[in-house]
Amino acid sequence: MSPPIDLALADDGAPALPLYAVAPTELAALGASLPAAAWRYVCASGFTAKAGELCLLPGEAGLAGAVLGLGESVADDGVSPTGISPWTFGDLPFRLPEDTLWRLAPGDYDPGHAVLGFALGAYRFASFKPPARKPARLVAPAGTEAAQVAAEAIIMARDLVNMPANHLGPAELANAVAALGKEFGASVEIIADHALEAGYPALAAVGRGAARAPRVAILRWAGSRAAPEAPLIALCGKGVCFDSGGYDLKPSAAMLRMKKDMGGAAVVMAAARMIMAADLPVRLALRVGCVENSVSGAAMRPLDVLATRKGLTVEIGNTDAEGRLLLADLLAEACEEAPTLIIDCATLTGAARSALGPDLPALFSNDQIWAERLLAAGKACCDPLWQLPLWADYGTWLRSHVADLNNIAGNTHGGAVVAALFLERFIATGVPWVHIDLYAWNDSTRPGRPEGGEAQAARAIAAAVSLHFSG
Incomplete structure (x- = not known):
C-alpha cells in the first residue's frame, strides 16, 4: 500500500502563526489590524506588497507572524479570475522558517489557491534521498478540500x-x-x-x-x-x-x-x-x-x-x-x-x-x-x-x-x-x-x-x- 501523500498541511484547529496575504491597496487596513510595533517594523522593512514579497513579523516570543505580498490584482491577466495565482504562495514552504506552522488570515484572495500553491511548493521528490530541510506547514481552512484533492x-x-x-x-x-x-x-x-x-x-x-x-x-x-x-x-x-x-x-x-x-x-x-x-x-x-x-x-x-x-x-x-x-x-x-x-x-x-x-x-x-x-x-x-x-x-x-x-x-x-x-x-x-x-x-x-x-x-x-x- 502506498504511503499517504504529504501535502505539508495540518488540520484546522492546530495552534499556528498568522500569515497575512495582502495587495498594495490593502496595506492601510493591515496596518490598522496589526500591533503598532509590528506595523512599524513592516514599514521600516520597506514592504510594499509586491507579488511574492515576504516580511516576517517579530514578537515577544521571537516570531509573531508573516505578511505576504499579493501584488496588483488584474482581472484579465490570463492568470486567474482574480489575478492572483496559486504560485504566489508556492515558495512559502521553504521561505518560511523550517517546520513552523501557519494559519491564513482572512483576505481578498482564494484560500483554495493558497492551499494548492503551498502544497505543491512543499513537494520534493524524496523516494531515494530526503529533502535537505523540512518545509513549513499550513493549516488548511475549511472549504479547501478540492484544492487538497x-x-x-x-x-x-x-x-x-x-x-x-x-x-x-x-x-x-x-x-x-x-x-x-x-x-x-x-x-x-x-x-x-x-x-x-x-x-x-x-x-x-x-x-x-x-x-x-x-x-x-x-x-x-x-x-x-x-x-x-x-x-x-x-x-x-x-x-x-x-x-x-x-x-x-x-x-x-x-x-x-x-x-x-x-x-x-x-x-x-x-x-x-x-x-x-x-x-x-x-x-x-x-x-x-x-x-x-x-x-x-x-x-x-x-x-x-x-x-x-x-x-x-x-x-x-x-x-x-x-x-x-x-x-x-x-x-x-x-x-x-x-x-x-x-x-x-x-x-x-x-x-x-x-x-x-x-x-x-x-x-x-x-x-x-x-x-x-x-x-x-x-x-x-x-x-x-x-x-x-x-x-x-x-x-x-x-x-x-x-x-x-x-x-x-x-x-x-x-x-x-x-x-x-x-x-x-x-x-x-x-x-x-x-x-x-x-x-x-x-x-x-x-x-x-x-x-x-x-x-x-x-x-x-x-x-x-x-x-x-x-x-
Whole structure:
C-alpha cells in the first residue's frame, strides 16, 4: 500500500502563526489590524506588497507572524479570475522558517489557491534521498478540500514522472493504475502477453524490443450518482517508461529526460483521480499504454509495416515516433464504446515545445466546443493550454506507398500538427476528441513548481469535466 501523500498541511484547529496575504491597496487596513510595533517594523522593512514579497513579523516570543505580498490584482491577466495565482504562495514552504506552522488570515484572495500553491511548493521528490530541510506547514481552512484533492493528484503524477525508469517499467506503471483503481473502488484490467498482441498490435510492436514486456491498464469507474447511460469520459495516456528512440536512436542529450515519456499517462491518472474524488455523475474509462521503446533484435525497424487495432496499416518512417502508435490502438478501442468525450495526453512531439515552449501544452480537437471548455477551464484554474489547428491539408504528408499511412511526415514541418492528424485517423466519426501534447517537466524550480516532473493540464481536464457534468 502506498504511503499517504504529504501535502505539508495540518488540520484546522492546530495552534499556528498568522500569515497575512495582502495587495498594495490593502496595506492601510493591515496596518490598522496589526500591533503598532509590528506595523512599524513592516514599514521600516520597506514592504510594499509586491507579488511574492515576504516580511516576517517579530514578537515577544521571537516570531509573531508573516505578511505576504499579493501584488496588483488584474482581472484579465490570463492568470486567474482574480489575478492572483496559486504560485504566489508556492515558495512559502521553504521561505518560511523550517517546520513552523501557519494559519491564513482572512483576505481578498482564494484560500483554495493558497492551499494548492503551498502544497505543491512543499513537494520534493524524496523516494531515494530526503529533502535537505523540512518545509513549513499550513493549516488548511475549511472549504479547501478540492484544492487538497488537486494537490494530491498532482503530487501522485509528479512522483510517477520523477521515478527513474529502472524503478518504473511497464509493469510498475500498470500496477500504479491498479492501485489508483483500488483506492476509489474502480475495476482495473491489466492486459499482457498474447491478449495484448492480439488486441493492441501497434502498441505491442512498440514494446517488443524491450526486455520488460508491455502492458495495457484499463480502469473503469462510475460515480455514485451515475446512471447506466451516464456520460462516458474516456482518458488515454502515453506511458512510455523510457524512450531510447529505438533503431532511430536519440542522441544522448535528448535521452537524458526520457524517463518522463510516460508523463501523459501520469496526467490522465491525475485527472482521473480528481474526477473520482469529486464523485462526478459520469462513467470513466482510463486507458494507459505502458511500454518501453528499446533497441534489440526484436525491436521494430524503419520501414516495417504494422497492423493496428482499427485495421489501418502503418509504415514506420521513424521508430522514435512511437507514442502515436500506442495511442492509435488505445484511441481506437476507446471509440468502440461510443464515449461522450475522449481526451488523450502525451509527451508526443518536440515540435509542440518549439512552437509554445515548455509551459503551454498544445491542444488539438475535432470539437471546438470542447476545445473552448478546456481552454477556459485551464485559464480559470491556472493550468493553461493553447490551441493549435488540425490543419487537414497536412494530412497528405502521412501518405505511404506500401501502407495506409506513415507514422511521420516526409518533411520536418508542423510536427505537432502532423502527429495530431495521425491520431485523428483513429477517431471514429462523430466522437468528440481532444489531444493534448505536453512537456510534463519543469526545467527549473519556480514557486510551486519544483524542477522535475509536472502534471500539466490535469487540473484543466478535471475542471472542464466537472463544470460540464457536475449535475
